[in-house]
Amino acid sequence: MKTDSSVLVIGGGIAGMQASLDLASRGLKVYLVERSPSIGGRMAQLDKTFPTMDCSICIVAPKMIDCLRHPNISLLTYCEVKAVSRSAADFVVQILRKPRFVNETKCTGCGICAQYCPVEIPNEFDMGLGIRKAVYIPLPQAVPLKYTIDEEHCLKCGLCQRVCGTGAVDLKQEPETVTLNVGAIILATGFELFDVRSISEYGYGRHLNVLISLEFERLLSASGPTGGHLLRLSDGRIPRSVAFIQCVGSRSLKGGVPFCSTACCMYATKEAILIREHEPECEVTIFYNELRVFGKGYQDFVNKAKDHRGVKYVRGLPGEIVEDPGTGDLTLWYEDTTENVTKSTKADIVVLCPALVPRATSKDLSALLGLELDEYGFFKAKDRLFAPVDTNVPGIFACGYCQSPKDIPESVGQASAAASRAAEVIALSADKEVH
Amino acid sequence: MRYLLTRRCIRTGQMNQQARRIGVFVCHCGINIGGIVDVPKVVKYALTLPDVVYSEDNLYTCSSEGLNRIKETIRKYDLNRVVVASCTPRTHETLFRATCEEAGLNKYLFEMANIREHCSWAHMDEPDKATEKAKDIVGMTVAKVRLHTPQEEPEIAVVPSTLVIGGGISGMTAALSLAGQGFKVCLVEREPELGGMLRHLHKLYTTMEDASEGLNKIVEAVRQNRDIDIKTSTVVKRVKGFIGNFDVSLQSESGETANLEVGTIIVATGADIFEPAGMYGYGKFENVITQFELEGLLRKGQLEKLGTVVMIQCVGAREEKGRTYCSRICCMTALKNALLVKQMCPEADVYILFRDLQTYGSEYESWHRMAQNEGIKFVKYALEKPPEVVAIRDGKVTLDVYHALLGEQVRIESDLVVLSTPLVQRGDARELSQVLKVPLGPDGFFFEAHVKLRPIDFATDGIYVCGSAHSPKNSAESVSQALGAASRAAIPMAVGRLRTEAITAEVDESLCGGCGTCVKICPYGAIEKDEKGVAKVTAVVCKGCGTCGASCPEKAITMRHFTDEQVMAQAFAAFRRATA
């Protein structure tokens, strides 16, 4: 087998990392492209993972480091695919390296620059609940641990430049283009969150104590904005009751997306259990329509939440959330559809589980690579049953959420699958060269 | 020290002559540790410990920055032991070991002190005590690392061939992918023909193509493939050896056995359908059948006109006890077959009695809506109030079901009752799990190494799982996982060699009495008695649990890296005051 043949992996989330590691550890060269300054993806933002309750960053950080350290993987963070053309069996890929304004080789990640930077802005990694500087690393365990200046907010005051011990700050840095020849491409661009503002009856954006699940995840996380203390944003009080609402924007023929996001029932259950562990006094209710417990060990996980953790499950989606202008407390109106009565309940915090949708960038990529998207915007499989990770373009494969909704284990498994197919393609082209 | 050295201690007591130079790196982990534990104090304390020549604190020892510090320091102070006091070794040991290696230090001369999970995070309200404990933990670790010796990870060659157990869609897909990557595959199927579950199915959602169609293509491809050796009517009798070099003996129906060497093994044995004997009159009345049997009838076109069809979901699944799990594929199968029935006889009245509809993912919801559009009636029932067969008279089954969402009883007169029963582990799975020494989970399905990040690997290296043997799956999901298994199996084979566990048991022949206790105890069959009647450990099979060492009547077994004196030294360091 030709070992110098290389593969381009787009997306540095868990799926992208797994595919890269599989390919690299079998001796293939991998270019891992990530548009944000650090790899790690969504999983790095999570507090725990169901059903094992592993600390998410604890199990994903080693994988991130593995990617960084693997001799066969070159990390292209803060980069984007700009153009792709074909030459024989190979793809010729143009990668745009966005200016970090910090010299990656010089930066030691000491963080002095950030200490002195006068600009404070909401931290995307903490879903805007925490703050970061204009020169920043998205998360403490960032890989690579190199700072980035976000041009949009930077005042160009030059303070960072003055304090940087290694002279790594370079405000004149220009974007550059890298050209790669690869034998195969794997897409693992993941998902983004549906904007639940449009579902106005839940008042996200108007009511301070209505959060979306990923924000809440950060709120629970020990490395999050409250240092892992479960507090209400409106008044810093410890909540006595938290309600989760499923399917916000998903399974909708109107004002949302028609499909099921697949992971919400379980991560809500996980977050519910976490609340009970943080604050045993806090009442937790999950409003759902259909419990999606089809995964391995999921039903048992839910049973545990119900029977041992005292998490309350109500079948029925609330119609509206009314905020008490004085206290910021929330009233949910809902029908318990198994009791057939409409009633209201109070909650200190309401967590909305938004639809997880394919990234907007999937469109651009599909245009760039000549890929078909399905009606929902996921990368379309060549054969849904027998070639699930193949796309309509030979040599290009998709895995993880960008291919269709799935949870972490499935994404990891599918990442390996994509790796396998990529390896086949390369083996094939190698054979061709032989003959 | 007060305690008497045991016999073994006396013998191995005087090792590590060469002067020890230990470096201790204490991590603040941002504020995770530094916020509670007085890290500088710990550093100062570390410097008072025997053989510690250097100590420092880092904001994040695991950052590339911190790792570089370690490497530099190892060189600068020519350290020959390293301790990192930070988080749990379960996630970060490999990282730091690798770092030591890069600095030319044998990675087994490294040890971690977990002062985050086990200290700062657990004792946030008692900073002083936490600091004391952190000091102890560091002390204990230093005490252990002092006695560490370099360990070698023997390198072994990997036979570039795979044994795939199970000739269903998963097994065949894995086989084809591996063959496509240039490896030899032996595909073992216990039935006389390939195909597995798909042979019995009618149409596949969501493409609605005939199962046979897709299946035949794949079977053909497998047959045509020179690199795949198909063995039907064959089972795996015995597996010895280890990753890279499993030697497998197969037995065919006719009884003759064949042996072969493979580097990796993929378990793709699929699953069985649960037989709902006695439930809803199944087995007593011919118009109460399983969803699986319906597939058959549809396939053979043996369904004449139907008035009312009732499908009951979760029959024998998602139970209070026993089969608590959801079988994942039944809801979509029911939807698909309900639609087929509607197609066949549009005037038929089709009910689906469900608990929670599992139409997950991108396109299944649209199937649910398709069914709604076709006027298929959905009735939600609760676990506590399952449907009841109240009468069966002249070919009609009368069911009472409490419609949980209406809060009232609904009576249905039906001509055909279809029970959706879960996939269950095969009867012979336990046997196979023992042959392969891989575990089954509480639900009876094969149990992977890590539910989240290693869904396809077994804890035992070189053995992988895919398809419904792992948990119920439809064909698309099985194919995807099978490809994944192929990738995992290909890794060691593509590289051709691999390093194995260094933390293994070691028998001191002079002490071994050959009682064979260890042979019996070892869960991996890693110990055998040699011709001299003395126990011998097959290092590459040994997983290093140490049970044998702890049980050896002659105390003839040493556990590398967890020797008695290392463990005890650690324990005594725990009460420096008591024993100093």
Next chain:
Amino acid sequence: METEPRIVAFLCNWCSYAGADLAGTSRISYPPNVRPIRVMCSGRVDPAFVLNALEMGADGVLVTGCHPGDCHYVSGNLKAEKRMKSTGELLRRLGLRPERLRLEWVSTSEGARFAQIVTDFTKILGEVEPNPLSAGNNAVAILNAEQTVTEALARTNVRYCLECGKCSGSCPISKVKDSYSPRRIVERFLLGFRDRMLSSPDLWNCLTCLTCTERCPSDVRYPEFVKACRRVASKEQMEELCAHKGVTTALSRILTNPSLKQERMDWLPEGAGTSPKGELLYFVGCLPYFDVIFEDFNLKLLNIARSVVGILNKAGIRPVVLDDERCCGHDLLWTGDVENFERLAKMNVAEIRKAGAKRVVTACPECYRTLKKDYAETVSNLDFEVVHISELLSELIDDGKIEYDIDLQRKVVYQDPCRLGRHMNVYEPPRKVIAEIPGIELVEMGRNRENAVCCGVNAWLSCNKYSKAVQLDRLAEAKATGADLLVTACPKCQIHWKCVMSEKLPVRPEDVTIEMRDLTVLAAEAMHSA
């Protein structure tokens, strides 16, 4: 040949009926064309009785009671007097002639007087033309329930219901009547319990406020579904739930008669500028009738019409105002009487075309929705545009055609009427019209715009304890904002709220009583000479 006028007579049990008896026992003869109906008291006679009698083709209605002071029930007869006066006015405006209704006092001893009255009344009626209305007049639909429901199930997405219950959590009625649940009604239809559903009151409880539709993830258009089912639903339920004995729907049905000559223009103030033909037409709606029917509330609803014309004149526009405008038919449509609705639709469209209007403005959200949406569906190629006054006004403000010149020091809260808001998505123009007024502070209720709560009654159906609860809840919310004026763009909101405010309240009155004003009236107040 000349037919005898048919008279329906309501006789009070204690005086008049006895009087009629006496006439008989005294062998005093009088015309045979009278059909007596005994009621305990003349006060029992509801305007609806009168309208229904006329609608069924009676040429005259005679109401007789005890002489003032003699009433067996103290003052029932005085109530009757007041009521019959306004009913008479109603008849006048309808073009049905007030002479057809006659109220007389007949005591037990006045047998002769009774005979005399009947004779006179017959004579008078003989002189006026016969009642243009007749029982055969009304259109009646013959529909296949099965088919109608199935068709509705498909058209309104009801089949996609996921049973999530979001509708119940949104429905104002469910909140006060916890057993009421749109999705459960839907589920019953889906499971085939059709007849049971068509005969249940649930169908008539829906406010058709569209809150559920707004929020339903499966895009189930429940109110539309209900609307369709009401066509084939049993009408007994409806009649039971009908407010004001159905006087308003009777009114609408009567107005389907082409030969009526209404007298509806006399609200126009001196010197108000209107034109018989022109670009812009102001569709007044039922205000002239409501003005009479609800005069007790003293809401001066016709001021809305006067303000519209006033403001338009100020902007230099002389709108067309139709003297033969008919009811838009909204209530008929939503109570399932599509046939009579269509008649009204056709007549109105014809009139509007006759006037050559390119643009029709309404100050009533119901007329607005009905003309813009439902007429478009009934009458092909509607060749005029329909706008709501708020849209027109904010347009005029933008063009500087009108400006406010009076500073109103008021804190105002605005109610989005269902028909204007959720039905037609008009949220901002009304707010603009208010906010532009100098000195006005516009505040919002927590639930506003698409989340606004209905005024509690629609199409004069099921005005009951539940709708009252809805109304009080909403009024309390408005009050809680600290506003001193509740502005709405729908005259009906005012009627329903005024009604609940003037009742004996289960809550502290000061928590729910608030001054109300129509959007247009408020705007006019802020302009001199408008």
Next chain:
Amino acid sequence: MTFEPKIVGFLCNWCSYAGADLAGVSRISYPTSIRIIRLMCSGRVDPVIVLEILASGADGVMVMGCHPGDCHYIEGNLQTERKIKMLKKLIEETGLGPERLRLEWVSASEGGRFADIVKEFTDQIKTLGPSPLSGEKSDPVLLENMQAAKWAAEDFRLRVLVGREKELIDEGNVYGEKTLQEEFDKTMDEAIQAEYTRNRIYLMVKREPQSVKQLAKRLDLDAQKVLRHVVVLRRRGMVTVDRVEETTPIYAALELGK
């Protein structure tokens, strides 16, 4: 000053250690008394090590492993269970009190449970008070008993019995005869008794040569039993006749490790 117990906890790498991690990750606090030692498997815990640690003054020892069935090494934890059973009996003999030793199953997801157990055990130890073997001068008799126990635990017989328990009960002996659990337990108890007593005898005669009678008195056993043990000890070459006073042989200990 208040008594702060010193507890050593042996945690298996896969479940219990992870459980302890989770306790930390979930910020569930528990007493600082415990000092954790990570082993790959609870099966690695050698009875001798436990005794050594108790002997050297630990107030308590906890052994934690995966729940039965979850063992990463298939059934290492079941071996542990047998060892602990044996240990508790031995410790009982010494008079230290078996409640200073505790075996628990803690899974990777049971952070809370881990914390609870540590807390509970710590309280239990607090009520028991400091180990009589901790601190500077500790009861020499008890210490000698521990030594005896240690040697007993080190002895072939007990170790092989523990090691073979499963086999003997599930698979049967070389003749394929299965042993009943209670039958086995009886044998086990006797063996523990015997071996422990023998090691005590050895230690006693090591201190000063003495006669069966004297030993019997000190051990408060009847002379016959003692004699039988002495005979065995002689056969094992641990004891020899030092001298004979009149007709009474006086026994002395031989040095071991030759």
